[in-house]
Amino acid sequence: MSxxxxxxxxxxxxxxxxxxLAAVQILVSRGESERxxxxxxxxxxxGLRIQRVAQLFSDTGRDLLSALVTHSxxxxxxxxxxxxEIDVLLEELSHAPTSPQGALLVxxxxxxxxxxxxxxxxxxxxxxxxxxxSAFVRWWFLDQRANALLADLSADNLRGADxxxxxxxxxxxxxxxxxxxxxxxxxxxxxxxxxxxxxxxVAPLVRLTAASERLGAGGTVERLEHRTDExxxxxxxxxxxxxxxxxxxxxxxxxxxxxxxxxxxxxxxLRTPLTSLSLQVSLLRxxxxxxxxxxxxxxxxxxLVRQSKRLDELVTELLDVTRIQAGxxxxxxxxxxxxxxxxEVCARCAPLLEAGExxxxxxxEEGVVSQVDxxxxxxxxxxxxxxxxxxxxxxxxxxxLWTTERETVLQVKDSGPGIPETVRERLFQPFAREPxxxxxxxxxxxxxxxxxxxxxxxIEVETARGRGTAFTVHLPRARETPTAALAATP
Amino acid sequence: xxxxxxxxxxxxVLSLLLxxxxxxxxxxxxxTFRVGYPDIPSTLLLYVAQDSRFFAAEHLRVEARVYATxxxxxxxxxxxxxxxxxxxxxxxxxxxxxxxxVVVLTTxxxxxxxxxxxxxxxxxxxxxxxxRGHRIGITPGTSSQLALDVLLAEGGLDSSDVQVVAGQPRxxxxxxxxxxxxxxxxxxxxxxxxxxxxxxxLLVSDVYSEMSMLAGLRPRIESRRTETTRFLRxxxxxQALIGRRPAVVESVLRPRFPRLSPDELQTIxxxxxxxxxxxxxxxxxxxxxxxxxxxxxxxxxxxxxxQxxVTPDLLEELSPESVTLxxxxxxxxx
Numbered sequence: 001m002s003x004x005x006x007x008x009x010x011x012x013x014x015x016x017x018x019x020x021l022a023a024v025q026i027l028v029s030r031g032e033s034e035r036x037x038x039x040x041x042x043x044x045x046x047g048l049r050i051q052r053v054a055q056l057f058s059d060t061g062r063d064l065l066s067a068l069v070t071h072s073x074x075x076x077x078x079x080x081x082x083x084x085e086i087d088v089l090l091e092e093l094s095h096a097p098t099s100p101q102g103a104l105l106v107x108x109x110x111x112x113x114x115x116x117x118x119x120x121x122x123x124x125x126x127x128x129x130x131x132x133x134s135a136f137v138r139w140w141f142l143d144q145r146a147n148a149l150l151a152d153l154s155a156d157n158l159r160g161a162d163x164x165x166x167x168x169x170x171x172x173x174x175x176x177x178x179x180x181x182x183x184x185x186x187x188x189x190x191x192x193x194x195x196x197x198x199x200x201x202v203a204p205l206v207r208l209t210a211a212s213e214r215l216g217a218g219g220t221v222e223r224l225e226h227r228t229d230e231x232x233x234x235x236x237x238x239x240x241x242x243x244x245x246x247x248x249x250x251x252x253x254x255x256x257x258x259x260x261x262x263x264x265x266x267x268x269x270l271r272t273p274l275t276s277l278s279l280q281v282s283l284l285r286x287x288x289x290x291x292x293x294x295x296x297x298x299x300x301x302x303x304l305v306r307q308s309k310r311l312d313e314l315v316t317e318l319l320d321v322t323r324i325q326a327g328x329x330x331x332x333x334x335x336x337x338x339x340x341x342x343x344e345v346c347a348r349c350a351p352l353l354e355a356g357e358x359x360x361x362x363x364x365e366e367g368v369v370s371q372v373d374x375x376x377x378x379x380x381x382x383x384x385x386x387x388x389x390x391x392x393x394x395x396x397x398x399x400x401l402w403t404t405e406r407e408t409v410l411q412v413k414d415s416g417p418g419i420p421e422t423v424r425e426r427l428f429q430p431f432a433r434e435p436x437x438x439x440x441x442x443x444x445x446x447x448x449x450x451x452x453x454x455x456x457x458x459i460e461v462e463t464a465r466g467r468g469t470a471f472t473v474h475l476p477r478a479r480e481t482p483t484a485a486l487a488a489t490p
Numbered sequence: 491x492x493x494x495x496x497x498x499x500x501x502x503v504l505s506l507l508l509x510x511x512x513x514x515x516x517x518x519x520x521x522t523f524r525v526g527y528p529d530i531p532s533t534l535l536l537y538v539a540q541d542s543r544f545f546a547a548e549h550l551r552v553e554a555r556v557y558a559t560x561x562x563x564x565x566x567x568x569x570x571x572x573x574x575x576x577x578x579x580x581x582x583x584x585x586x587x588x589x590x591x592v593v594v595l596t597t598x599x600x601x602x603x604x605x606x607x608x609x610x611x612x613x614x615x616x617x618x619x620x621x622r623g624h625r626i627g628i629t630p631g632t633s634s635q636l637a638l639d640v641l642l643a644e645g646g647l648d649s650s651d652v653q654v655v656a657g658q659p660r661x662x663x664x665x666x667x668x669x670x671x672x673x674x675x676x677x678x679x680x681x682x683x684x685x686x687x688x689x690x691x692l693l694v695s696d697v698y699s700e701m702s703m704l705a706g707l708r709p710r711i712e713s714r715r716t717e718t719t720r721f722l723r724x725x726x727x728x729q730a731l732i733g734r735r736p737a738v739v740e741s742v743l744r745p746r747f748p749r750l751s752p753d754e755l756q757t758i759x760x761x762x763x764x765x766x767x768x769x770x771x772x773x774x775x776x777x778x779x780x781x782x783x784x785x786x787x788x789x790x791x792x793x794x795x796x797q798x799x800v801t802p803d804l805l806e807e808l809s810p811e812s813v814t815l816x817x818x819x820x821x822x823x824x
Contacts, residue, residue: 101811104763108771115696134646141640141697141778148774155770155814162810 003230006200010193017189021182025175032171036164039098043160046098049089050154056082056089057150061143064120068132076124083117093153098160105153112149116142204231208238220246260325267318274315278308317443321430324450331373331454338368338377338408342401345381349389353397356389358414361398368401370408370475376451383444384412384471392416392468407457408477413470419463427461523717524553525704526563527576529746531678531755532599532702534764535728536576537742542731544724550717558658560702561631567706568592573714574706574721578633578677579772582705583779586799589791591708593801596722596812597772598702601762605637605677606694608684613672618645618693627655627662627674633700634659634675636779639786640698641675649786666690679747682754701775708801719804722766726809729765739764767812768802776800 060082067075090113094106119142122135204224208231211221221242224235281304288294294301323329342364353360388397392414400411419427430446452459457475523545527533536554539545545552553572557563560577561584567575568590576598585592609615613624618641628634642648655662655671662674663684673693676684677700685692704722711718732738739759747755776796784790797817806813 099811101814105814130646134644137643138697144774144778145699145771148770151770151816152814155816156811159811159814 003201006229007197010189010196014186014189014193018182018186021178021185025178025182028178029171029175032167036167036171039160039164039167042096043098043157043164046093046096046102046157046160047154049093050150050157053086053089053093054147054150054154056086057143057147060086060120064123064139067124068136079120079124083120086113098157099163102153102156105149105156109146109149109153112142112146116146119143201231204235208235212238260322263318264322264326267315267322270311270315271319274308274311278312281305281308317447320447320450321443324447329450329454331376331451333371333373333455335369336372336374336377338370338372338401338410339364339366341374341377342381342399342410345378345385346399349382349385352386352389356393358389358392358395358397361396362400363398364401365403368403368408370477372455372475373451376454380448380451380473381410381412383448384473387444387471388412388414388416388469395468403477406477408475410473410475411470413468415468418465418467419461419469420465424461424463428459520549520551521717521720522551522553523574523714523721524555524572525574525576525721526555526557526566526572528558528560528563529556531743531747531750531758532578532601532700532762532764533576534739534743535598535725535732535766537746538728538731538738539724541742542728544727545721547727548720548724550720550724552721559629559632561629564592564705567710570707570710573710573717574704576702577705579701579703579775579779580633580636580783581631582703582799583776583783584631584788585705586776586794586796587780587783587788587790589793592705592799593708593711594768594772594776594799595704595706595711595718595801596725596766596768596805598704598725598766599762599764600699600701601678601758602699603694603696604681604758604761605633605675605698605700606681606692607638607641607673607675608666608681608690609673609693610666610669610671611689611691612669615673615691615693618642618695619647621645621673621693622647622651623653624672625653625655625670627657627665627671629659629662629675630656633677636782637677637695637698637700638675639782641693641695644695644697678758679750679754682757683749699775701772703772711801715804719808722804723808725766726812732764765812766805766809768800768805768815769813770815773797773800773815 060079063075063079063082066072067079090106090110094103094110116139119135119139123132123139126132126135204227207222211219214220221235221239223239224232226232227235281301285294285301285305288297288301320329343362346360346362350360385397385399393416395415397415398411398413400409400413402409428445428449431442449459452473452475455475457473460472460474461469462472463469525536527536540552540554555563555566555572557566557575559581560575561581563572563575564577564581564585566572568585574595582592582594607621607626609621615621615624621642622645626638628638638654639649642652655665657665659674659676659680662671662676663680665671666674666684673690674684681692684690704725706718740755743750743755750758773796776799780788780790780794780796800815800817802813802815802817
């Protein structure tokens with residue numbers, strides 16, 4: 001089943017359920033309303049009939065009394081017409097009872113009515129006062145009771161309103177119950193569909209997300225083989241991609257390890273012949289100079305000296321890198337007069353600065369002492385000044401030294417073109433070189449940072465396009481600096 | 491040496507009597523209701539409720555006391571011997587007229603042509619008018635008195651035109667058999683057992699309707715409202731049972747009235763309706779009887795209001811549809 005069907009299906013179920021229950025509610029309510037309406041109408045018709053019978057009873061009684069005195073035929077006929085109408089009304093009432101009790105009362109009234117009519121006839125036909133009296137007494141008895149029955153029937157009919165109210169109340173209760181059931185069913189369905197959607201969609205997504213987050217730590221993505229929807233496909237694609245990435249990473253790690261091993265071996269293997277070569281070149285130069293044969297080949301010999309020195313520097317850097325990566329970078333720290341160190345390095349770099357036509361601006365706080373490895377700090381400073389001189393030719397170069405409460409701060413700032421953004425992120429990574437830049441392995445800044453951090457310090461760079469670059473080295477200050485033990489003095 | 495005091499026989503007897511007089515303790519929640527009634531078929535609902543253990547279901551222990559007439563049962567209720575009485579309308583009307591604070595809680599049955607005058611066939615009396623000058627037995631203060639009055643009125647007579655002889659129903663039957671009287675005003679079952687082919691002739695008015703009801707003294711009923719409510723609820727259950735299973739009626743009445751033949755029993759049932767209710771017909775009947783009895787010389791206490799004699803509250807609480815009495819405009823509009 002597709003993800004879309006899984007998400008939309010439950011919503012449709014809820015909609016159908018609510019629509020069905022609402023339809024049931026509407027149908028039930030409508031049916032009950034119609035029934036109640038019919039009952040109310042029947043009650044009203046019955047009430048009107050009872051009222052009419054009561055009126056006819058009253059008229060008949062009055063006419064009977066008048067007839068006793070006047071012996072009027074008109075009254076007799078009117079009584080007869082009233083009786084006929086009463087009979088019709090009672091017949092109608094008997095066909096539309098509003099309750100079982102009402103039906104019994106109509107029956108009683110019918111029987112009583114028969115005796116009453118007979119009593120009326122006796123009254124009208126009585127020949128003597130004695131007969132008339134006894135007939136009238138009989139009629140009086142029956143008439144009052146018939147009226148009482150009529151009142152009972154009327155009261156029973158009025159009770160019908162109570163019954164309607166009870167039905168309305170019951171109907172409302174049923175509606176409330178139905179609404180409650182509807183709500184509970186809706187809530188259960190929503191809960192069910194939520195669980196269904198969570199288990200079917202959200203939970204796998206959460207698993208995939210967690211697995212994706214674990215990828216960096218070498219984790220893998222679970223293959224949801226049983227799923228045939230988009231999530232299943234996504235999990236399989238992710239798992240396959242992850243496996244490929246892991247394989248590629250392993251290969252890369254192997255390649256890097258091989259490279260590092262090669263560099264280490266090469267550097268160590270090159271160091272001995274290179275040292276010998278440098279000595280031989282120096283010795284050759286000295287002998288040629290002593291024998292006066294140097295002049296014609298001075299340029300060639302000087303190039304040999306420079307290149308051998310350069311080679312020595314490269315090999316030294318490579319050896320430093322291998323030491324750093326092997327965790328074997330050793331520091332021999334001691335209290336060092338940093339102002340002296342800085343001045344000495346700047347003096348040593350003077351030829352380089354002259355070659356680059358860099359004007360040196362030196363601002364050094366006097367008497368600054370730090371617990372450092374002087375040769376490694378020298379290496380860092382030479383690297384930073386060398387880089388500045390190479391990248392910012394014909395521009396001033398500022399070297400500053402100052403202290404704060406907790407730190408000794410060294411800064412080398414040039415007024416060159418600045419470092420491009422593409423290079424900044426990997427500036428301190430090994431073998432990071434700017435395309436088209438001056439020759440080198442791109443290890444100087446990497447080694448410098450490692451040295452500074454080995455001193456529990458940090459190195460920062462500030463650069464802006466066209467406004468130069470400043471490298472700032474922050475070193476923790478020595479707690480105690482015995483002057484007598486200083487390794488470097490001006 | 492001390493000797494125990496002798497046990498006096500008088501104290502022992504008194505202790506035994508006291509112990510014996512103490513009824514068995516009532517179970518928790520059970521209440522007692524004492525009712526007096528005449529042992530006649532119109533007491534059917536009470537019998538059904540008893541036999542079906544509806545009283546027990548209501549945690550009500552009913553102490554039933556049988557009286558010769560409803561009038562005596564009502565007198566017992568008014569005297570505090572019982573809590574309520576099953577009685578016909580005439581004793582209730584007479585009690586009300588005399589100023590007793592009597593209340594009617596519900597009717598129990600209504601019947602036509604089951605109270606009338608049994609006439610010795612040898613007297614030649616054929617109609618009500620023929621009763622003039624004859625000796626006619628009645629049980630004063632009961633429906634037999636009113637039934638005779640109505641019959642006499644239909645015949646153009648009144649009580650002064652006949653010789654009225656007072657007596658209990660059994661005495662009247664004996665007197666009729668011994669020709670000491672010419673006719674006797676009776677009610678069922680006696681009326682049916684003495685009349686018929688080869689027996690006494692039956693004269694009955696179709697104007698008079700008899701109604702039996704549950705009545706009592708207002709203060710007593712009010713003080714025993716819970717018991718009365720349970721009693722009425724049991725009777726309503728009996729009425730419902732009869733509605734569902736009409737055969738119950740015969741099975742309850744037959745063992746109680748073995749002298750009634752099946753036909754006689756059927757006659758009683760066909761003329762009777764056993765149901766609880768408080769109606770305008772009841773109120774009208776009470777008022778008519780009161781007027782009739784006043785016309786016959788009964789004194790009327792000026793405080794009597796028959797509207798207040800009929801008390802619909804309890805029954806209406808239990809079975810609103812049984813009450814059709816219009817007691818006030820507010821009630822009529824409910």
